[in-house]
Amino acid sequence: MATDPYGVLGVPRDASADEIKSAFRKLARQYHPDVNPNDPTAEDKFKEVSAAYEILSDPQKRARYDQFGVTDDQQGGGPGGDFFQDVGVGDIFEAFFGGMGGQRRRTNGVDGEDVRAEVVLQLKDVLQSSERKFTYRRNAKCSTCGGNGARPGTQPVTCGTCQGQGVVGRVQQTILGSIRTQTTCPTCQGTGRSIPDPCPTCRARGREAVTAELTVTIPAGIEEGTTLRVGGKGSDGIGMGRPGDLYVTVHVAEDSRFEREGRDLFASLDLTFAQAAIGDTVTIEGLTGPVExxxxxxxxxxxxxxxxxxxxxxxxxxxxxxxxxxxxxxxxKRLSAEEADLLREFARKRGEPVPEGPSGGGFLGGLFGKKKK
Ligand SMILES: [Zn+2]
Ligand SMILES: [Zn+2]
Structure with missing residues (x-):
């Protein structure tokens, strides 16, 4: 008796196509042999799950199973049978999850790298948005060969391994239809070309390091260390590859007068004893001018x-x-004798102890005694 595909996938008999697909993906991830390399039961389980999905994802097979409890495939052999040994589980997995490598594969080219640059602003520059011109290093298409990597007067030829496709692949028939799997061509590294007579400047690389100049708009209020992304201004790609991005880190220079905390600035001001006691109006240097x-x-x-x-x-x-x-x-810090007398007079008037100075007096005044807690 065949295994119940609904039970294998853990879905109800009235499950929608999306529910079935989602249940399959979850289990396929869990039991994929790549994830469980030393567990032979995982592969069996994976085949069982895939066989169940094969039935339930096909409306005709599903209807037939619902009606008769079996499908044509299952009549021929065990659940799944030899089918999966022919197909290879890796291909199915790749078809569903977009491959394991995460590489940027591209026909006829290699994408350019991302590049970093830095600009420095003064604190007052953050008051409004500003244009900032700066230079940075990037790999650009070679100026001698125009980027094709061949000595001027010669031409690259089509890579014989991939026939110029930059990728090598194969097509296979699986339960999910015909699946094409591809990898970057090992001979040309994805460019699709081979260069018999290399360019002397770039030695067939097609690119050279240059100093580029760019103007970016820096938004008002930017914080120290913020990074701006400028799409496509990184290094040029090779062949048909896309250029990388430029990441500009903005530094806001320390200002000796102010500490910045979000939108607020913090400063300190020393008052004389007389100013603090009597009050005053003082003018300080603000970020944009005098502040009263x-x-x-x-x-x-x-x-x-x-x-x-x-x-x-x-x-x-x-x-x-x-x-x-x-x-x-x-x-x-230093007082003249007259100033000291004025302060003593001041103390006397306020009924405070009258200081005699560190070496003066000699009698026990009100200021002398145990250290105050
Ligand atoms: Zn060149
Ligand atoms: Zn190739």
């Missing part, structure tokens, strides 16, 4: 002031963030 800053009376060290709209925009523009200024308070 009001210092409140009694500003403490570490206090901050936020100036709206003096930061930077977010990526692709929009309103600018803020400038946040953190205040420090300077203690004067």
């Amino acid at each position: 800053l009001s210092v409140e009376a009694g500003t403490q060290p570490g206090a901050t002031k936020r100036v709206k709209g003096e930061g930077v925009p977010k990526l692709n523009g929009g309103p600018r963030g803020d400038l946040v200024v953190e205040f420090g308070v300077l203690v004067p």
